[in-house]
Amino acid sequence: MQHHEALFRALRILDNSPRWLWNYLRETGSFPAQIGIVTPTGTVRPWLYHAHDLVTVIGIFCREDYRASRSIQVIVDVGSNIGLSALYFLTRNSHCRCYLYEPVPRNLRRMRRNLEAYEKRYRVEAAAVSDEGGIVDFGTEETGIYGSIGGSIGNTIRVRCLDINDVLESCLQHESRIDILKIDIEGWELRVLRAIRPEFFTRIDTIYVEAVPEGLPFPVPYHGKLRGGVWRLSSPKV
Numbered sequence: 001m002q003h004h005e006a007l008f009r010a011l012r013i014l015d016n017s018p019r020w021l022w023n024y025l026r027e028t029g030s031f032p033a034q035i036g037i038v039t040p041t042g043t044v045r046p047w048l049y050h051a052h053d054l055v056t057v058i059g060i061f062c063r064e065d066y067r068a069s070r071s072i073q074v075i076v077d078v079g080s081n082i083g084l085s086a087l088y089f090l091t092r093n094s095h096c097r098c099y100l101y102e103p104v105p106r107n108l109r110r111m112r113r114n115l116e117a118y119e120k121r122y123r124v125e126a127a128a129v130s131d132e133g134g135i136v137d138f139g140t141e142e143t144g145i146y147g148s149i150g151g152s153i154g155n156t157i158r159v160r161c162l163d164i165n166d167v168l169e170s171c172l173q174h175e176s177r178i179d180i181l182k183i184d185i186e187g188w189e190l191r192v193l194r195a196i197r198p199e200f201f202t203r204i205d206t207i208y209v210e211a212v213p214e215g216l217p218f219p220v221p222y223h224g225k226l227r228g229g230v231w232r233l234s235s236p237k238v
Helices: 002-013 017-026 051-062 084-090 105-114 116-121 164-172 189-195
Strands: 037-039 042-044 074-078 097-101 122-125 128-130 134-140 155-163 178-183 204-209 223-227 230-234
Touching (some): 002 017, 017 051, 074 164, 084 097, 084 105, 097 116, 189 204
Parallel strands (some): 074 097, 074 178, 097 122
Antiparallel strands (some): 204 230
16 A cells, blocks of 8 residues: 555655656666655655665655644754755755764765755765664675675775764753654664654654664654555654
């Protein structure tokens, strides 16, 4: 059902949707290329650099893996890649704010290009995020999507890493609550979730994580729902 919804939504919101859907199904296409996407605040045209970026667009904008209401205020996006998830959040309304974390220099350059129109509404840290801070080895590969701490794919670079609790504390010094915490860090999601101090969960409404969140000690009774391989954990008031 979710994939059918994504198809119909793609036909409504993507410019030249037959072309993009064909490329999506075949995981092909000529890149880099811009794709037009209709959003609640107008049409945006992010740059895509690989067929895998198109898969990301379909998941985020058409299937709405990180579904967000138009009333969101504050988002913490861990593993922001080239900014497509941030672009989705920033286009839900004209005033929400994003705190972004991405360690790969090439991804950061592409992110800033895709988010150029939103510079006043996002802050980005050139860093990975884990259960402790420091300097870590980070594996990267051609697409820029599947890099991870300690990953052995492609090339290995040394990057700054922040403790998730320092990330949340820094954000909550400026914000009263976090509407959405999104974590997509290629296998490190549960480790990061387990490290979050209990007092922070009471100030986070929704968590998106690409891992099965079983047996985690949430002090808030989050309820979970799977969408497109992403778990949405929502507090009762959401």
